[in-house]
Amino acid sequence: MAKKDVIVLNSHGAGQYAYADHMPKWGETLSVKNWYVAEDGGKGTNVAVALGRLGIDTAYIGKVGNDPWGDLGEKWLKEAGADATYMYRTDEVSTGTGLILIGPEGQNTVIDGDSSSIVLKEEEVIQALDNMKGSTFFVTGFEVPMRIALAGAKYAKKLGMLTVLNPSPLPEEPMKKLDYIDYLFINEVEGRYICNEAEDAELEPRRLMEEVQEIYGVGNVIMTLGAEGSTALQGEEFFNIPPVRVEKVVNTAGAGDGFMAAAIANLVWGKTLKEAMEWAGKYAALSVTINGTIPAYRPLDEVNAFIEKYN
Structure with a gap:
C-alpha cells in the first residue's frame, strides 16, 4: 500500500444527541x-473524515463490529476519500456509541460507551503501519486503549513519521514520558487535570503548558481554549491565537477534533504551526455553526469561502 499524508489511529462510534437545560446530578x-x-463519529472517524474532506491523503486504523454502526463509519470514511482498508471488522464486539448532551448555549458534554477498539490488537496496528511506511503524520488518541495508541505512536516514530497525540479521554494511569510525540493537543480542562490544578485556579496558559511540557518531554504543546481561541508552546516559543466569533453557535461537539485535523492539514501543506492554528481556528468556528460532527467538517472550498469573510 502507498504511503499516506496522515494515518489516524483512534475509535469509531455512532453519536446520539439530546438537549438538556442543565447537567444532571x-x-x-x-x-x-x-x-x-x-x-x-468517534474521534478517529471525525479526524479522518475532516482530513479527507480537506483533500489530505488519509488512512484510518481501528476496529468496529460487523453491524450497521460499523457500516456507517466505513461509509463516512470512503465518502470523504479516506482509506478504510484498516478499519478491521469483527464479531467479537459491537461498534461503540456515545451520548452527547447539548446545553442551552451550545456547550456539550460527552458520555462515551466502550469502544469497539478495545479488541484491536497491537500487531494489527503494526501491520498496518508497516504497509504504509513512508507516511508523514501519525495521529492517535485514547478512545482506543492507551497501550495500543502509544505503542502505535512509538512504532510510527521509529518509521520516521511525525507523531500527534490527543490524550482524550485522559487515562487514570500515568502516561509516562512522551518524548516520542511531536505534537500534543489538549484542551484547558485536560491541561489542568494533567498538572493537578483546580478548575477555578487562576493560571496563565503558558505556565500550564510549560508544566505539561516538563512532565511529558513533548516539544510542541497545543492547547485549545474554547471560545477564547488557542495557544501553543513550540519549544520555548509561546503564542496565542485569538478566537473567531460567529453569530450563532449551534453545536460545539467535535470542534476540537476538527481543529486538530485542520491544523495537521496545514502542517502537511507546509505551513508553520502558528499559521496552521490560525487557519484551524477559523475552520473550527465554521464547524460550531453546523449541527453534528460529520456534517460540520466541510470541504476545502467551503472552508475557504467562510474564511474569506473573516480576512
Whole structure:
C-alpha cells in the first residue's frame, strides 16, 4: 500500500444527541429533548473524515463490529476519500456509541460507551503501519486503549513519521514520558487535570503548558481554549491565537477534533504551526455553526469561502 499524508489511529462510534437545560446530578432523573442518532463519529472517524474532506491523503486504523454502526463509519470514511482498508471488522464486539448532551448555549458534554477498539490488537496496528511506511503524520488518541495508541505512536516514530497525540479521554494511569510525540493537543480542562490544578485556579496558559511540557518531554504543546481561541508552546516559543466569533453557535461537539485535523492539514501543506492554528481556528468556528460532527467538517472550498469573510 502507498504511503499516506496522515494515518489516524483512534475509535469509531455512532453519536446520539439530546438537549438538556442543565447537567444532571447523581440520582437525578433528567428530562431531555430531541434525542436522536446523528452523523457523529468517534474521534478517529471525525479526524479522518475532516482530513479527507480537506483533500489530505488519509488512512484510518481501528476496529468496529460487523453491524450497521460499523457500516456507517466505513461509509463516512470512503465518502470523504479516506482509506478504510484498516478499519478491521469483527464479531467479537459491537461498534461503540456515545451520548452527547447539548446545553442551552451550545456547550456539550460527552458520555462515551466502550469502544469497539478495545479488541484491536497491537500487531494489527503494526501491520498496518508497516504497509504504509513512508507516511508523514501519525495521529492517535485514547478512545482506543492507551497501550495500543502509544505503542502505535512509538512504532510510527521509529518509521520516521511525525507523531500527534490527543490524550482524550485522559487515562487514570500515568502516561509516562512522551518524548516520542511531536505534537500534543489538549484542551484547558485536560491541561489542568494533567498538572493537578483546580478548575477555578487562576493560571496563565503558558505556565500550564510549560508544566505539561516538563512532565511529558513533548516539544510542541497545543492547547485549545474554547471560545477564547488557542495557544501553543513550540519549544520555548509561546503564542496565542485569538478566537473567531460567529453569530450563532449551534453545536460545539467535535470542534476540537476538527481543529486538530485542520491544523495537521496545514502542517502537511507546509505551513508553520502558528499559521496552521490560525487557519484551524477559523475552520473550527465554521464547524460550531453546523449541527453534528460529520456534517460540520466541510470541504476545502467551503472552508475557504467562510474564511474569506473573516480576512
